[in-house]
Amino acid sequence: MQTKELINKISLGYQPNKNEIIKILRLDKEDENLSYLFYKAEQVTLKYCKDEIQIRAIIEFSNYCRCKCAYCGLNCNNKLIKRYRMTIDEIVNTAFEAYEAGYKTIVLQSGEDLWYSKEKICEILKRIKGIGDLAITLSIGEREIEEYKEFKKTGADRFLIKHETADELLYNKLHPHSNFKSRFQCLKELKKLGYQIGSGFMVGLPWQGYDTLAKDLIFLKSLEVDMAGIGPFIPHPETELKNQVKGSTFLTLKVVALARLMLKYTHLPATTSLGVLNELDKIAAFSSGANVIMQKVEPHKYRRLYEIYPSKLKVHKSILEERKDIEKYILKAGKKISFTKGDSFKIK
Ligand code: SAM
Numbered sequence: 436m437q438t439k440e441l442i443n444k445i446s447l448g449y450q451p452n453k454n455e456i457i458k459i460l461r462l463d464k465e466d467e468n469l470s471y472l473f474y475k476a477e478q479v480t481l482k483y484c485k486d487e488i489q490i491r492a493i494i495e496f497s498n499y500c501r502c503k504c505a506y507c508g509l510n511c512n513n514k515l516i517k518r519y520r521m522t523i524d525e526i527v528n529t530a531f532e533a534y535e536a537g538y539k540t541i542v543l544q545s546g547e548d549l550w551y552s553k554e555k556i557c558e559i560l561k562r563i564k565g566i567g568d569l570a571i572t573l574s575i576g577e578r579e580i581e582e583y584k585e586f587k588k589t590g591a592d593r594f595l596i597k598h599e600t601a602d603e604l605l606y607n608k609l610h611p612h613s614n615f616k617s618r619f620q621c622l623k624e625l626k627k628l629g630y631q632i633g634s635g636f637m638v639g640l641p642w643q644g645y646d647t648l649a650k651d652l653i654f655l656k657s658l659e660v661d662m663a664g665i666g667p668f669i670p671h672p673e674t675e676l677k678n679q680v681k682g683s684t685f686l687t688l689k690v691v692a693l694a695r696l697m698l699k700y701t702h703l704p705a706t707t708s709l710g711v712l713n714e715l716d717k718i719a720a721f722s723s724g725a726n727v728i729m730q731k732v733e734p735h736k737y738r739r740l741y742e743i744y745p746s747k748l749k750v751h752k753s754i755l756e757e758r759k760d761i762e763k764y765i766l767k768a769g770k771k772i773s774f775t776k777g778d779s780f781k782i783k
Contacts, residue, residue: 438468445696446475450656456649460689469689476692476724483699484726488765489777490758491572491704492533492732493542495741496521500546502576504599505609506640508671508742509546515673519740520550521733523559529754530563533732536755539776540570542595542729547576556582557589564590570776572633577617580624587628592778594625595633597664600640601654602647609640622658631779633662633702638690639682640668648690656697661779662727663698665691666706669744684709684716688723695724700780702727708744721768727777730761 436444438458445451451459462469480486497520500509508516521529530541541563545551551559556575563571572593573586583594598618600606606615626632636651637643655663667682691703704727705720717728731738735751752760765772 438462438466439471442468442472442475442696445693446479450697453646453649453653456652456693457645459693460645460648460686462689464685472689472692472696473723476695477722479695479699480724480726484702484780485771485773487726487771487773488721488768489540489702489727489773489775490538490761490765491540491542491727491729491777492530492536492538492754493544493729494521494526494529494533494733495544495731495737496526496733497545497548497551498737498741499548499550501549501612502547502610503612505611506637506668506671506674506676508673508744510674513673516742517740519737520548521737523555523562525734526559527562527566529732529734530569531566532754533758534566534569536758537774538732538758539568539774540572542572542574544574544595545576551575553578553582553585556586560586560590568776570778574633577613577621580628583621583625583628583630587630591630593631593633593661595635595662595664596621596625597633597635598622598651598654600636600643600647601650602643605640605642605647608642626658631661632658633664634658634660635662635664635666637666637668637682637708638687639680641676641679648686652690652694652697655694655701659781660698660701661781662702662704663694664704664706665694666708669708669746671742671744682708684713688716688719691720691725692723702777702779704729707731707746718764718768721765721770728761728765730757732757 570592574595603615667687705717705725710717
């Protein structure tokens with residue numbers, strides 16, 4: 436099948452096999468089919484997700500982590516990082532300020548930090564829900580099913596837990612403290628509990644090939660995720676992968692475009708890691724299928740410590756000023772701003 440025909444078929448609902456996915460991911464900059472891929476991804480976004488960008492506030496409330504992820508600067512073997520935990524009051528006050536600035540979704544993210552017990556997380560959820568009509572996404576890693584159940588009951592609407600790579604052997608190599616089956620189990624249980632679920636993966640991990648990326652996309656499709664975060668791997672100097680090559684933003688944009696064609700309604704963020712390498716790539720993601728942007732809102736003194744990967748520090752501005760900047764940035768990219776909570780398009 437010709438590449439253009441394949442792209443058309445996928446945008447109409449055909450599920451490509453591994454080889455077909457790889458054929459598209461291999462398109463180079465000179466290939467005329469490449470601009471067609473991005474064009475189609477944008478058309479599919481407009482059709483299924485409208486031309487509105489969802490803006491989410493993310494509070495990275497703790498950088499303590501019990502895990503040993505080989506790529507992540509928060510891994511517990513990193514003794515150089517200064518660790519922090521936000522108090523419950525600080526978290527709730529930050530959420531309040533974000534709500535006042537116009538945010539309708541609060542993403543609560545942290546390392547896997549069991550200091551935040553079930554009771555503490557529930558108190559945070561309850562108090563943030565009391566602020567107003569807000570959606571809450573939790574991204575706190577692997578917990579007991581009972582806890583997930585309680586969080587859902589208390590007000591968590593969504594859960595983001597990336598599968599990182601769908602290659603089981605590679606996953607197990609990169610996560611010596613855990614395994615792929617356990618991650619997958621969490622995703623399945625969360626879905627069963629009625630959460631809108633988010634998964635995702637890194638592009639450019641060492642030992643990853645085009646076939647791994649094809650597996651990743653097929654995995655997301657099989658889970659019918661409501662959100663998927665796809666971003667380039669960026670080496671961190673305090674990890675065992677410090678000398679590895681960073682992920683390609685060009686390849687990431689192709690993966691995002693193909694994800695849009697295959698997943699249709701799924702929320703796809705222009706990930707922060709895309710903007711780390713080049714701010715323009717983040718804008719380009721909006722013409723390649725992305726429809727979400729996440730903005731850090733925790734106090735600046737903590738932002739520089741939540742160092743998953745190295746990134747430039749930004750000028751200190753208030754939550755409201757930063758929100759206004761993002762709104763301008765979205766309009767400049769020719770898109771509209773969503774003022775809804777941005778629930779999954781699948782649950783209408
Ligand atoms: N602890 C939670 C969990 O396990 O889901 C969420 C926090 S974790 C730090 C957030 C995400 O950061 C991971 O899912 C991973 O994809 C991403 N990440 C970590 N290190 C990275 C790196 N070096 N390059 C790109 N992304 C990275």
